[in-house]
Amino acid sequence: MTTETGEVRTAPSTAPGIMSGTFLWITIGACALVFLGAFESLAVTTVMPVVSDDLGGERLYALAFAGPLATGVIGMVAAGNWADRRGPTAPLYTSVIAFVAGLLIAGLAPSMEALVAGRFVQGLGSGAMMVALYVVVARVYPQDKHPAIFAAFAAAWVVPSLIGPTIAAVVTDLWSWHWVFLGVVVLALAALLMVVPALRGLSGGGDATAPWALGRLGWSVLAAVAVLALNLVGDIPGVGPVLAAVAVVVALVAVRPLVPTGTLRARRGLPSVILVRGLVAGAFFGTQVYVPYLLTDRYALSPTLAGLALTGGALAWSAASTVQGRMGTRLSNALALRIGTALVLIGIALVLAIAAFRWDALVIAVAWVVAGSGMGLMSPRSSVLTLSLSTPVNQGFNSAAMTVADSFGSAMVLAITGTLFAALATTADPFTAVFALTGVIAAVAVILAPRVAVVRTREEAGA
Template sequence: MRAVGAAAPGIMSGTFLWITIGACALVFLGAFESLAVTTVMPVVSAELGGERLYALAFAGPLATGVIGMVAAGNWSDRRGPTAPLYSSVAAFVAGLLIAGLAPTMEILVAGRFVQGLGSGGMMVALYVVVARVYPQDKHPAIFAAFAAAWVVPSLIGPTIAAVVTDLWSWHWVFLGVVVLALAALFMVVPALRGLSRDGDTSTPWALGRLAWSVLAALAVLALNLVGDVPGVGPVLAVGAVVVALIAVRPLVPRGTFIARRGLPSVILVRGLVAGAFFGTQVYVPYLLTDRYLLTPTLAGLALTGGALAWSTASTVQGRMGARLSNVIALRIGTALVLIGIALVLATAAFGWDALVIVAAWIVAGSGMGLMSPRSSVLTLSLSTPANQGFNSAAMTVADSFGSAMVLAITGTLFAALATTADPFTAVFALTVVIAVVAVILAPRVAGGRVHEEVGA
């Protein structure tokens, strides 16, 4: 059942109120958990003696999330998004319980794997819910709300996690989210009742794509682990990139890797921008603390400014609706991300004032706030009911793979140059190149027809 009509009420009206609140709450909790764990993991690792598994606790959820994305997308196309969403939230909650009650680091990492599986599937199922429940002219607004729900945890998540850990225990950073996740799911249940069978059972189970997603997940995991291997780290990283690219081809629309006009280019540009943005963001506070000797709190203000700009730009584009075309918003947003990263590069290379980095990241965050929601809108508008799940999964896979591969490559590059050159300038130069490619390809998102094919 899909809402229609030009005079449809707003996303916070009585018709959509609870589904909007519940869906945004699930997005918020997924983002909050990701950031909160970053804050408490040093404490967890010290208490459980798990220093050797520290990196895996972060890489694992990213890898298993890819499998959840593909499975939820295929399941949604066959049976509608209801069962995939319920199952994904169940996996997310199970992972939280395992991690929160973990007596050892090994069990905690296992819980993180389950948590990532559920989180990845949950996001894809929610995108399909948007396509089935909200009228198309409300998509910019709901995706703006999703973007805000994803950004707000970057402002409050670390602080809340630190307070909870200090007052009680790190266990409650995981366990406290369980009740909130179940409450959020309860809010969306009424809107999902009519979608239980809203799918196409003739759509086959894509077991091959699921197998490719497992291989791709392993490659993503390897990208985060092999860079520090003495001597052969760069070679292993290149091999992992090749495997990841081969494995991801069946998980995205046909023509993605050749930037075919329309949806394939939307997916490709989104992955490139995500890689350029997050590949830079990881090193911004590092640069500020290492070279400018700022405290971690002050260095984090740059990321806070970017997060606020992202949220603000998302809200603005959502209110503008059709007055700002999807294509123009995506092209402007991509250009702003490039400008922001280029300013960070210039600051690192020429020793400009640290405030330039803060301003630059506000510019880059504004670009993400424009392009991210509108690329989601374009993805759904260029999809059919039969492939909304696949295309939504492809969009989230592009985010994960773009970010994971760029982070792995920049990590290897940074380590290789740490003692012989300026690693920050090298890393930012690479992300600028990636952003330039995204800007060049951005015009190709226009002119495509509704995409009915799958597989690159």
Template sequence: MSSEYLWITIGACALVFLGAFESLAVTTVMPTVSADLDGERLYALAFAGPLATSVIGMVIAGNWSDRRGPVAPLYTSVAMFVVGLLIAGLAPSMEILVAGRFAQGLGSGGLMVALYVVVARVYPQALHPAVFAGFAAAWVIPSLIGPTVAGAVTELWSWHWVFLGVVILVLVALFMVIPALRGLSNDGDATTPWAFGRLGWSVLAAVAVLALNLVGDIPGVGTALAAVAVVVALIAVRPLVPRGTLRARRGLPSVILVRGLAAAAFFGAQVYLPYLLTDRYDLTPTLAGLSLTGGALAWSAAATVQGRMGTRLSSITAVRVGTILVLIGIALTVATAGFGWDAAMIAVAWVVAGVGMGLMSPRTSALTLSMSTPENQGFNSGAMTVADSFGSALALAVTGTLFTAVAAVADPFTAVFALAAVVAVAAAVLAPRMRTRAGADETHEEVGA
């Protein structure tokens, strides 16, 4: 927050905040939107669409940043996000609104990758954990105020303003960032080739994830089609991440994989927590939502603490401890659902899981940049955000299919939480592989921290 970095810090965090706010606010207003536009059949696609298309935006922005620097990708991504907001806010039908959501996903995916590269080019490495802690807080705070603000805006004016009202704020945030971008316009390697192959794979991955959201309920063949979609999605994502990621190769590939697994476990379980509390414990939606507030605050607090600790806390140690805490939190939710423990245990569990995510998420970002070179910062930043979005989207699609499939024969909540716990176990087990046998990555990450 010194004078040199003040406006870029505020503007970058504001852009992250507004993207997160929009994502969470839509969750609150979508039932009203669906009823108003008679769009119940496209309800799920309005959520799955932007998450899937964001992968495409990430790949484009990463490749573009490596070639020409992050400025043009950032401006273009913000423009696409604004166009998506305008289309959705003015939509006369659910089909057009979903199209706007697709554009939002493209823009928000590219925006995050471009911002990561901006951080790498503008800030010294010693400040990276603190900056990413700010990004983490910018994601968490909307979870506390987003649903309430969106509900109030919808009641006082209209759901249209949940989209349209953000446009002006996005432009203001962009103007804060512009001064720090001077001199970065051609800060790339023009000899880096356009990765048209990776773009094609990203489109295939997005289509596979969307298909997984749509085919699971088809009678008779839904499960088989869902399995095919999972296989296609995993094949398609391989070129979008560092070589060896799906095999958990030591070093950067394992950093990317652990980040994706942790995100998949956390968000795959979190989606069903309010559902469990309202369906089984008869809590109001407001009280059920409060169960997630503790986790959001814990995430933000842990991210702030690790940022202040800097090199006193090894990034690899922070990630290892964080993945274990995520596993403990999810294991407590499995036990609560399976044994009928008091609902208060859910809130406790999610505080523990939130601390874990707050510890590990900023440090995987710092590790990724410290293990990158200027020539591949765009690709690796894109891979990191692809791991977040793809892991979460795939987990949500699989848990949704599982929830429906086992509902008639077993407790679906226990089943989805157990699956999330298995994914969390994988993240915790693989976390030590972030350090190479030679120990070179430890040196890099200490400098980055």
């Protein structure tokens, strides 16, 4: 049945839970792939100073992080188009192979240039892998199981933030940084083997007669280049802000064909789901990057203590994801999205107040628990909404749009806040300025959140 807001509700499925019966191994394998992608991202952040020192790669340090984010956009679009035409099986296999190849190149890299090249390939595979997994969810799990599996995905993203940096540091100390990359290779292949049985028979379901969207692939390359440039040009003295502004315009033009029509105009329904998701991701991660910086710079806390604020947010994210998964259809997707975006705004507003009025540092931990709870609530439900508003022939495109929104939104906001922080570092309070900007972005998301629901006419409701 369809509600007046356009949300589809189905009778409870008689299928077993996601951790039992036929879903057990596909759930474990898919969550393991998500976990490994997140772990590698956080682990590299921890060991990159050691890598840079070992390989003499200070000049390419920033590119080692910006590169995977940029190439990931290309992988997302390619995998989405491929899945719409042929189903998710081949894109998933290929993306995992690319992810593993990138790990091998980086882990065996004799120079920083080779490591960055490996990171490019790794990002391409990681971005494609997430899109393929979303399409697998749409094809394998009944709709009423989607909140639970996306909650599991969210938890798989959060757990590495708790253990990833520590494991990476221990591996580096005991052996070398090379094994932070190479050690994941075997685990990724093992995870892929777990999902193979469930992938049999999923090669169809798309529109094999549809042409390859070469135009979208071209736009994704342009968007990736613009995002990459935006991460690199902001610090150029004098012309940095101008070049950054040009990169923003180019990136926005390029991203339009990669998301549903009307996304940048906040058209009601799926376009607004995608836009709100991108705005919230940008606001949250744009703030999170500077939270430990604020605590270590202004409050003179150790990096370990500063990191506890982020740990609290990660735990809250995981807990909220679990709660919404258990609530299922008792909590509507649209309402969960609205509550989640509001909580993210409240958390960022508290961080802004702490920076502006120099409140006690302990309040930051509370603020980030609130913001993390909002992400745990809205992120899985925006995924559920995206799939519920998709059809078998556009699940790949819409799943790609969702992940593009995450990466694109985060990259854009991080680059802009980086430029802003550098510009104000010696003349004003850069922390207050950054948190004010991310707060405005979060507020826009809250204003637009009600537009995720599709309002149906009386005639349509009675049809």
